[in-house]
Amino acid sequence: MPAKTPSPPLLEVRNLCVSFASRGQMIPIVENVSFSIGGEEILGLVGESGSGKSVTAMALMGLIDAPGVRITGSARFKGYDLLAMPPKQLRKLRGQEIAMIFQDPMTAFTPVYTIGWQIDEQLRVHQRLSRKQARARTMDLLGEMGVPDPANTANRYPHQLSGGLRQRAMIAMALSCNPSLLIADEPTTALDVTVQAQILDLMRNLRKTYGSSVLLITHDMGVVAETCDNTLVLYSGRVAETGTTQALFAHPQHPYTAALLASIPPMSGPRPDRLPAIPGGPPLPVERPAGCAFAPRCVYTHASCLPAPPPAFYTVAPHHEVACVLPKEGTPLPARFTTPTTPVL
Template sequence: MLANTPAPPLLEVRDLCVSFTSRGQVIPIVENISFSIGDREILGLVGESGSGKSITAMALMGLIDAPGVHVTGSARFRGRDLLALPDRQLRALRGREVAMIFQDPMTAFTPVYTIGWQIDEQLRVHQRLSRRQARARTVELLGEMGVPDPANTANRYPHQLSGGLRQRAMIAMALSCNPSLLIADEPTTALDVTVQAQILELMRNLRTTYGSSVLLITHDMGVVAETCDSTLVLYSGRVAETGTTRDLFAHPQHPYTAALLASIPPMSGPRPDRLPAIPGGPPQPMERPVGCAFAPRCAHTHATCLPAPPPRFCTVGPGHTVACVLPAEGAPLPPRSGSSTSPVL
């Protein structure tokens, strides 16, 4: 490979679609999701609850097995399409090369086995370690994750640990086989601020300590700003905007992105009496409008937004794309005094 030839991405997702069939009707949940993650990169996948973030992650991991589900597109991980792999090969890859931190470790862990037993099992299956070697590595991993008294903690059941310790144990299990890609689904949900900061610090250290790339799923734009190299904003199962985190935060081009940023309390200057809120809520998948799904909640909606969906890709800068007719028409996002979509950066 030539020195100036860019390395291929670790994961390249193209036109990922997930739909369910209900009463003979095909209902799209996520549509045409495309993104890539490079080596040691942290990509943030953000949006409100119901935007399709977790469904996207579950589809990549092959964990959607409900009847009537259709998953199409491609997700090439080191040359192999995760969506086309046979079940046996996918099971061998999960946990070893691609691992996932689930949103709720209390329900992700099996309640009838100890934390240590569950991490041991993964090490024995994927790394072919003996029982003694697996337990020694489990204790070492828990210690690296900042778990106090890791030897005794390994013998405790999930319900005997606090939320922060369960989350650290979940991260230890996900990292036990040194995966190249870690999918973290809301890893700081329901944790107090101090523990959140510690978990995010662990996330940032993954690429230096383990050489891992991370797909970080969150609804918290503050977490994205602190942690992610690039960001992909989802709304109602579709990509609204994507770009480097620095560029997207400094120059949001989609009204939804600007509205999310407006919900962050300003770090300097006068503090508002109330933070702006986005009116209404995301549409149900079967109730999406014909045109832009965000149009009913957008302060900048005009006639062009309503009859047809927005353009899939409108390039507004290097690596910065947006699905909105405003940039497509050459119009900047118009500032509006007091609008709920005015970003507060």
């Protein structure tokens, strides 16, 4: 029997670059980011605040309209290049084929309209439903998201709901048109632990119920471990490491990935008195080093890390790549990564 031809990815991003004009020069925020998402796949996009995660998502959605912005590269989705589509055509795609859960539902919802009216509107625009049909569908969606008393909740304004209910309503709105791709920008931020667990359960069930793929943006490695099939680690707007979640957690190849994992309290064995911390902070875009952006904070930094251009990707194993010279040079990372109080350089 002939081998089955693998299906093309749902979304394939290649060499995405986002730069903003500042004081007469273009400042790169996201540089040459590439990844793909297959059907019914959950991809985790992780990194510290300021790594370029949200900018990447906003660029894909066509929601960056700042003056002087420059966006290059390609983002192929069902035969369309999202980065080259006219705004009017992209607007028809947003909400129906690609939906987004924003980081703060309090500011994402319009404060002067009820929750139900805003979900109804999306259904009327994209699904061409009548007002009665849209309201019935809204009730069903809120119920599926675990919202108690959907009729009462739909008639409330965003400020009248708790953070957990607003997030559930935001997810219901995002799923209202059964999108093929859902972009979730830190959907568990500012929620208590119990509500976080409930939201993650909803995320895991999305592909089972709706057959959706998910781009999950977070800085919480624990969330990634529970939810994602594959993981892409961003640092200072560049891809540091990418691979299956299992491989990255079992054998991280980039010191930054290893340091992020070390910040998670161990589930077994002796508990450390203090979790290791990465010294310093990510560089400002205008101060990004010519070579590896992580070099000023890395304990393994040596001469080959510093010159431009940044380290090229090295294939550690199938579907596991790292932008670091250490694996190529054969330098192993310790089983349990620790960081001293000061970097080497």
